[in-house]
Amino acid sequence: MQDDPDQTADTDDRHPSGAPWRNFYGRFRGKTIRASQQDYLENDLDALSPGPVGWDVNPDRKALDPAAIFGGKPVWLEIGFGGGEHLIGMAQRYPEVGIVGCEPFINGVAMLLGKIRRAGVANLAVHPGDARDLFDVLPDGCVHKAFLNYPDPWFKNRHHRRRFVTQEHLIPLFRVLAPGAEFRVATDIPDYVRQTLAEVPKAGFVLETPLPTGMAEPWDDWVRTRYEQKALREGRYPHYLTFRKPG
Numbered sequence: 326m327q328d329d330p331d332q333t334a335d336t337d338d339r340h341p342s343g344a345p346w347r348n349f350y351g352r353f354r355g356k357t358i359r360a361s362q363q364d365y366l367e368n369d370l371d372a373l374s375p376g377p378v379g380w381d382v383n384p385d386r387k388a389l390d391p392a393a394i395f396g397g398k399p400v401w402l403e404i405g406f407g408g409g410e411h412l413i414g415m416a417q418r419y420p421e422v423g424i425v426g427c428e429p430f431i432n433g434v435a436m437l438l439g440k441i442r443r444a445g446v447a448n449l450a451v452h453p454g455d456a457r458d459l460f461d462v463l464p465d466g467c468v469h470k471a472f473l474n475y476p477d478p479w480f481k482n483r484h485h486r487r488r489f490v491t492q493e494h495l496i497p498l499f500r501v502l503a504p505g506a507e508f509r510v511a512t513d514i515p516d517y518v519r520q521t522l523a524e525v526p527k528a529g530f531v532l533e534t535p536l537p538t539g540m541a542e543p544w545d546d547w548v549r550t551r552y553e554q555k556a557l558r559e560g561r562y563p564h565y566l567t568f569r570k571p572g
């Protein structure tokens with residue numbers, strides 16, 4: 326049964342190590358990693374750690390101290406940063422904030438690390454893994470803004486439950502956000518907009534974007550990502566949604 330991910334997605338089995346049985350349907354690694362990227366991963370990644378997040382290094386799920394990560398700066402979070410275009414752009418624009426990015430796809434992490442070297446920003450931390458593992462170890466109300474840009478679309482109806490905008494992800498996200506915090510979602514998939522509008526408020530968030538026209542307007546500080554560029558090339562339209570955790 327565990328060979329069929331669809332059969333296990335909604336179970337609450339526990340891994341023998343004590344970790345929840347968290348299915349992940351994306352990719353952890355591409356076919357090749359360039360030598361320069363391997364160098365970034367070997368030499369830069371550890372120093373950017375937000376602290377012990379993984380079950381292997383933090384089996385008791387001891388909470389991180391977010392104030393210690395960035396010396397007391399407000400903390401923002403980007404989920405699934407891909408190649409890191411938006412993450413690095415926001416870090417450059419807002420040096421007074423510290424941003425934690427999480428991304429399980431190691432090639433994307435390596436791309437971000439290259440950008441960090443070139444940009445020389447000092448207000449980023451990187452969790453090279455699943456956002457759910459990070460949520461486990463973040464205290465309540467410690468994140469002041471969160472970004473979800475072009476989450477994996479999972480087009481088939483029976484795969485919609487794999488989407489990030491499901492309660493499995495949204496409830497812990499809501500918990501770690503501070504009262505009044507903003508949660509931004511960008512997607513080019515109309516059915517993803519539908520599910521986002523249905524599921525995100527169920528977790529407690531309030532929609533701020535005026536529908537339907539507001540969805541077409543990017544945020545003033547928006548940084549276009551690789552997936553947005555791809556969407557535009559292929560004739561799909563971006564949708565931008567802003568939610569807020571009530572203050």
Ligand SMILES: C[S@@+](CC[C@H](N)C(=O)[O-])C[C@H]1O[C@@H](n2cnc3c(N)ncnc32)[C@H](O)[C@@H]1O
Binds near residue numbers: 430474551
């Ligand atoms: C379609 S890509 C978009 C990447 C980037 N945000 C962009 O706009 O170019 C979605 C990304 O989300 C990541 N992802 C999927 N599930 C995740 C999870 N549970 N936690 C963190 N990232 C996740 C994937 O690895 C992938 O890189």
